[in-house]
Amino acid sequence: MKVLKFGGTSVGSVKNMANVKNIIHDGSKKVIVLSAMSGTTNALLSIAESITNKNTNEATEKINTLHDTYFTVIDELLVHDHLNKQTKDYISSVFNLLTTHTHKAPSALLNNEIVAQGELMSTYMFNAYLKQEGIDSTLLPALDFMRINKVKEPDMESIKRNLKEVMDRVPEATIYITQGFICLDDKGNISNLQRGGSDYTATIIGAAIKAEEVQIWTDIDGMHNNDPRYVNNTNPISDLCYDEAAELAYFGAKILHPQTVLPVREDHIPVRLKNTMNPECYGTRITSDATENGIKAIAAKDGITAIKIKSGRMLLAHGFLKKIFEIFETYETSIDMITTSEVAVSVTIDDEKNLDKIIAALEAFATIEVDKNQSIICLVGHAIVNHDETYKLFQILKDVKIRMISYGGSKNNISLLVDSKNKIETLQKLNDYIFELAHQ
Numbered sequence: 001m002k003v004l005k006f007g008g009t010s011v012g013s014v015k016n017m018a019n020v021k022n023i024i025h026d027g028s029k030k031v032i033v034l035s036a037m038s039g040t041t042n043a044l045l046s047i048a049e050s051i052t053n054k055n056t057n058e059a060t061e062k063i064n065t066l067h068d069t070y071f072t073v074i075d076e077l078l079v080h081d082h083l084n085k086q087t088k089d090y091i092s093s094v095f096n097l098l099t100t101h102t103h104k105a106p107s108a109l110l111n112n113e114i115v116a117q118g119e120l121m122s123t124y125m126f127n128a129y130l131k132q133e134g135i136d137s138t139l140l141p142a143l144d145f146m147r148i149n150k151v152k153e154p155d156m157e158s159i160k161r162n163l164k165e166v167m168d169r170v171p172e173a174t175i176y177i178t179q180g181f182i183c184l185d186d187k188g189n190i191s192n193l194q195r196g197g198s199d200y201t202a203t204i205i206g207a208a209i210k211a212e213e214v215q216i217w218t219d220i221d222g223m224h225n226n227d228p229r230y231v232n233n234t235n236p237i238s239d240l241c242y243d244e245a246a247e248l249a250y251f252g253a254k255i256l257h258p259q260t261v262l263p264v265r266e267d268h269i270p271v272r273l274k275n276t277m278n279p280e281c282y283g284t285r286i287t288s289d290a291t292e293n294g295i296k297a298i299a300a301k302d303g304i305t306a307i308k309i310k311s312g313r314m315l316l317a318h319g320f321l322k323k324i325f326e327i328f329e330t331y332e333t334s335i336d337m338i339t340t341s342e343v344a345v346s347v348t349i350d351d352e353k354n355l356d357k358i359i360a361a362l363e364a365f366a367t368i369e370v371d372k373n374q375s376i377i378c379l380v381g382h383a384i385v386n387h388d389e390t391y392k393l394f395q396i397l398k399d400v401k402i403r404m405i406s407y408g409g410s411k412n413n414i415s416l417l418v419d420s421k422n423k424i425e426t427l428q429k430l431n432d433y434i435f436e437l438a439h440q
């Protein structure tokens with residue numbers, strides 16, 4: 001059995017839902033995981049924010065706008081009277097719930113319940129649409145089987161057990177449809193797998209049912225070798241191994257949720273990235289097979305802060321790094337990049353929540369310099385550190401300013417830190433030197 005996940009754009013318009021229908025309608029048994037329609041999760045979060053700020057009128061206005069959008073889509077999607085009415089009744093019950101929430105005391109639990117409605121609505125609507133088109137499908141409520149534990153990781157044992165149970169209730173079904181992103185936490189409250197989490201839902205299900213393949217359908221021809229939003233002349237990568245895909249997803253390739261490959265790598269379940277708008281295209285295949293050596297892709301992650309920790313006492317002293325790391329540990333802040341010299345250490349973090357406390361603690365024994373608005377640019381590929389072509393990376397040094405460089409931490413990753421205002425220029429230069437000029 002395969003698991004196919006369709007993202008927000010794939011279910012974001014009537015035309016794209018028709019594409020999805022054509023892709024899944026081949027008679028084979030499968031699980032379909034859907035995101036919320038594009039824009040919905042942001043809209044729901046914004047409603048939750050208005051409620052948190054006790055701005056009831058603003059929340060109500062936003063609820064009404066979203067309600068109208070949904071009714072317009074339903075009228076276009078469902079021409080069958082009965083299905084149209086039934087779906088509107090369901091969607092109205094969701095919006096009534098949101099309206100009652102505007103009168104409740106704000107809380108994180110309430111926000112999670114609000115943001116979960118996007119996937120509940122998209123799956124209900126798509127299921128109704130398949131019925132209208134004469135295709136049999138069965139809704140599997142994700143909240144009946146998807147669980148995270150105390151440390152917010154998927155509780156695989158209970159997911160396997162519960163999922164089997166809900167699927168066994170309808171063994172004759174060929175198309176099972178479920179919600180991405182949403183789950184219950186260890187206390188039974190509605191929670192989620194973080195933004196972009198529907199990809200993660202798909203691979204968790206893939207692992208739980210030992211699927212033959214997990215397909216992630218988006219609106220782009222697979223993972224590109226550089227960020228197509230900023231860089232000209234990027235190309236899709238046909239094959240990646242799990243490690244390469246995980247690094248790229250963590251370091252900013254927006255196409256995949258960072259944890260996506262974790263659940264399936266142990267069982268060697270392939271992950272395919274495909275384009276709903278161009279299903280013929282090969283896309284990207286992620287497996288455990290070794291791929292060619294050399295730089296395969298470049299990704300960038302924004303919102304990075306660099307901290308330089310300088311101390312005369314570091315010279316020839318041991319225990320200095322330990323002292324630094326203990327402070328980051330105390331304030332539960334993880335370090336991404338690190339470079340050292342004899343008198344100073346620079347580290348980067350992507351979570352500034354405890355920055356002031358961290359600086360105060362470091363200032364007890366060192367001089368601190370902080371650079372905000374930095375970007376990590378990450379070059380990924382199999383064994384790139386020793387690859388003949390990697391020298392090309394250093395050709396950009398004459399044109400762009402690099403604040404830090406991390407080379408050799410692993411064989412498959414080289415990271416550069418640049419001021420975010422130089423990010424696009426650096427990405428384009430790297431693209432030209434490494435991928436484009438190389439082919440001329």
Ligand code: ASP
Nearest residue numbers: 035041181195196197198
């Ligand atoms: N709807 C959620 C989001 O926008 C989850 C997802 O689409 O993967 O983040």
Ligand code: MG
Nearest residue numbers: 007196255257
């Ligand atoms: Mg996504």
